[in-house]
Amino acid sequence: MGDEYGQYGHDPNAANNGQSDSNNIDKRIEDIKRVVTKGASEATQRLKRVADKAGDYWQQAQTAPTPRRADDVEEQRIRQLANLWSNENWRVARELGTYMDLISWGSDEVWEISLETRWETRSMEIVSEPYTGRTTATPKPLLPVWDYELPPVVGLKAPMTRTRLEGLDEIVSCSACNGTGHALCSNCTGRGWVVCPDCKGRTKKRCATCRGRGYVADWSTTKEKKPFFRKQAENVVGSVGGKVADVFDGIRQQGVPIPNPMDTDPASKGPTIPCPDCVKGEVDCTCGNGKRVCEVCQGARTIPCVTCGRTGKIVRHREIVRRFDLRTQTRIIGETPIPVQQLVKANGDLIYNAEINETLYPEAPPEGVPMDVWRATVDMAQSE
Numbered sequence: 291m292g293d294e295y296g297q298y299g300h301d302p303n304a305a306n307n308g309q310s311d312s313n314n315i316d317k318r319i320e321d322i323k324r325v326v327t328k329g330a331s332e333a334t335q336r337l338k339r340v341a342d343k344a345g346d347y348w349q350q351a352q353t354a355p356t357p358r359r360a361d362d363v364e365e366q367r368i369r370q371l372a373n374l375w376s377n378e379n380w381r382v383a384r385e386l387g388t389y390m391d392l393i394s395w396g397s398d399e400v401w402e403i404s405l406e407t408r409w410e411t412r413s414m415e416i417v418s419e420p421y422t423g424r425t426t427a428t429p430k431p432l433l434p435v436w437d438y439e440l441p442p443v444v445g446l447k448a449p450m451t452r453t454r455l456e457g458l459d460e461i462v463s464c465s466a467c468n469g470t471g472h473a474l475c476s477n478c479t480g481r482g483w484v485v486c487p488d489c490k491g492r493t494k495k496r497c498a499t500c501r502g503r504g505y506v507a508d509w510s511t512t513k514e515k516k517p518f519f520r521k522q523a524e525n526v527v528g529s530v531g532g533k534v535a536d537v538f539d540g541i542r543q544q545g546v547p548i549p550n551p552m553d554t555d556p557a558s559k560g561p562t563i564p565c566p567d568c569v570k571g572e573v574d575c576t577c578g579n580g581k582r583v584c585e586v587c588q589g590a591r592t593i594p595c596v597t598c599g600r601t602g603k604i605v606r607h608r609e610i611v612r613r614f615d616l617r618t619q620t621r622i623i624g625e626t627p628i629p630v631q632q633l634v635k636a637n638g639d640l641i642y643n644a645e646i647n648e649t650l651y652p653e654a655p656p657e658g659v660p661m662d663v664w665r666a667t668v669d670m671a672q673s674e
């Protein structure tokens with residue numbers, strides 16, 4: 291590319307060549323124009339022909355269609371269905387069902403059998419609870435889980451239930467507290483006290499007035515008297531700065547080595563005096579001995595055992611847990627060209643529906659159900 295530019299810019303014969311080049315380019319542009327124009331006019335011609343044809347068809351179609359009237363309910367239904375479909379899918383001839391001719395039609399019936407079965411699963415669980423001193427019922431033998439007569443369940447989608455079995459209580463010792471009824475306090479690990487969180491057990495705290503330096507700025511040596519407003523403003527600034535400095539100190543005390551930008555040593559500004567509030571930057575902590583009484587056990591070292599409710603005993607009993615699952619089977623009976631996936635989504639008339647616990651009789655179909663459909667239903671229910 292760079293070479294081409296070079297040729298035009300520096301070649302001594304450039305003027306000469308340039309002349310013939312521009313002639314060439316003009317000619318080529320002419321050629322392209324001609325081809326494009328020709329092509330375009332051909333395309334227009336073709337479009338025109340197509341439009342004419344379409345116009346002809348349209349003219350023919352304009353022979354005003356007459357709406358048809360349905361003679362019976364079945365025909366009415368077919369026309370309605372066709373209208374429903376053409377309204378959704380076509381822009382022209384939206385009311386196909388109203389204007390079309392019906393040549394022939396037929397009707398089929400398809401049956402859908404739906405069988406829902408509720409399955410029950412039982413398990414026995416051992417549950418422990420604190421002993422309350424309640425006398426237990428007379429002991430009974432432990433039976434297999436399905437031998438217990440339990441209340442009947444209603445509804446196909448039943449929730450899980452737990453039934454406590456009477457006469458199977460066992461009173462045993464609490465292992466969590468070793469039968470003592472109380473456990474060591476976990477907050478103080480049984481000591482009854484914790485290390486004072488304020489002084490970390492040192493009995494002394496850093497002085498807040500001098501920030502642990504032991505000295506403060508000596509304001510009395512400042513000669514100049516400050517006007518009232520300026521002084522007030524300085525107090526505000528001072529207290530805000532102090533708060534920020536406290537935050538930084540808090541972080542530094544947790545072991546993060548960051549410099550405190552708000553805390554400037556008063557010694558760098560002028561004369562200082564010993565802090566009036568402390569001894570060498572430290573004050574006594576209110577704990578006195580570096581310990582604080584545990585707030586959880588109040589110094590008792592133990593707390594009541596939650597497992598046995600301080601009785602030292604627990605009651606072990608058994609519960610039957612019943613879980614219910616619903617399983618659904620569907621079967622289509624009858625010949626139809628409509629795919630099953632479509633049929634399953636479609637609506638129909640409900641002929642028979644029942645929730646039963648006893649056996650079905652294959653020879654006694656409910657009213658409105660054909661024999662073969664009923665037999666298939668009974669087969670399905672019996673093979674479950």
Ligand SMILES: [Zn+2]
Pocket residue numbers: 486487488489490491492493494575576577578580581
């Ligand atoms: Zn303390």
Ligand SMILES: [Zn+2]
Pocket residue numbers: 497498499500501502503504505565566567568569571572
């Ligand atoms: Zn101090």
Ligand SMILES: [Zn+2]
Pocket residue numbers: 475476477478479480481482483584585586587588589590591592
């Ligand atoms: Zn405690």
Ligand SMILES: [Zn+2]
Pocket residue numbers: 464465466467468469470471472595596597598599600602603
């Ligand atoms: Zn216990």
